[in-house]
Amino acid sequence: MPRTFGSAASVVSAGSTQAPRYRRGVPENPRFLVVLDADSTLIRNEVIELIADEAGRGAEVAAATEAAMRGEVDFATSLRSRVEALRGVPVASFARVLSRIQPTPGVHELIAAVHARGGRVGVVSGGFHEILDTVAPALGVDVWRANRLAVRDGLLTGVVEGDIVDAEAKASAVREWATEGNVPLTRTIAIGDGANDLRMMAVAGLGLAFNAKPAVRAQADLVVEPVDLREVIPLLP
Numbered sequence: 001m002p003r004t005f006g007s008a009a010s011v012v013s014a015g016s017t018q019a020p021r022y023r024r025g026v027p028e029n030p031r032f033l034v035v036l037d038a039d040s041t042l043i044r045n046e047v048i049e050l051i052a053d054e055a056g057r058g059a060e061v062a063a064a065t066e067a068a069m070r071g072e073v074d075f076a077t078s079l080r081s082r083v084e085a086l087r088g089v090p091v092a093s094f095a096r097v098l099s100r101i102q103p104t105p106g107v108h109e110l111i112a113a114v115h116a117r118g119g120r121v122g123v124v125s126g127g128f129h130e131i132l133d134t135v136a137p138a139l140g141v142d143v144w145r146a147n148r149l150a151v152r153d154g155l156l157t158g159v160v161e162g163d164i165v166d167a168e169a170k171a172s173a174v175r176e177w178a179t180e181g182n183v184p185l186t187r188t189i190a191i192g193d194g195a196n197d198l199r200m201m202a203v204a205g206l207g208l209a210f211n212a213k214p215a216v217r218a219q220a221d222l223v224v225e226p227v228d229l230r231e232v233i234p235l236l237p
């Protein structure tokens, strides 16, 4: 497995916000479903901060992201204002963003273990398809959904296209993917670190706080302490 995604940079911008993407060869009739958040869960980074670095506004966006993940501000409002800070960033710089992304320790082992047990892996993100469309399939994720960044003349316009993937949209993705796979919600696991993951963690049969903010740890079914996704393997059905 590559350590980074720079060499795999391919920017996909077609399709609607709500259309899920599926990896080729997704197993039919999964036994169970594991849905992960992306930023600070599937990967170590917050992608919006990496993109903001390209505009010289990384620190400012990082502070705003931290507040949103703690649940101190409305996620959609915060995301819109943070994406405004990305205006003018060239899409061509996404290759550099991808090269900085670090998969979370244990992610390969967890995804392999889910597949070995006949499960399916989903990722739903308040981040962006423009990055996740490269990262998710490279990690073996079966289905994923995120926000989309509007682009004009090769530059980000500072606007999110379509409906925002917020806490409620994350919960909807868990329900929808479970229904599609004929998996009862009792056989779903949702894993996240931020306040916008709490709704999907409540909907899932098991909600795991991973690398998580205090508000998330307080409401999770279980808190995974080490930042290593292998810790989740013994919890798989």
Ligand SMILES: [Mg+2]
Residues within 6 Å of the ligand: 037, 038, 039, 040, 041, 192, 193, 194
């Ligand atoms: Mg997160």
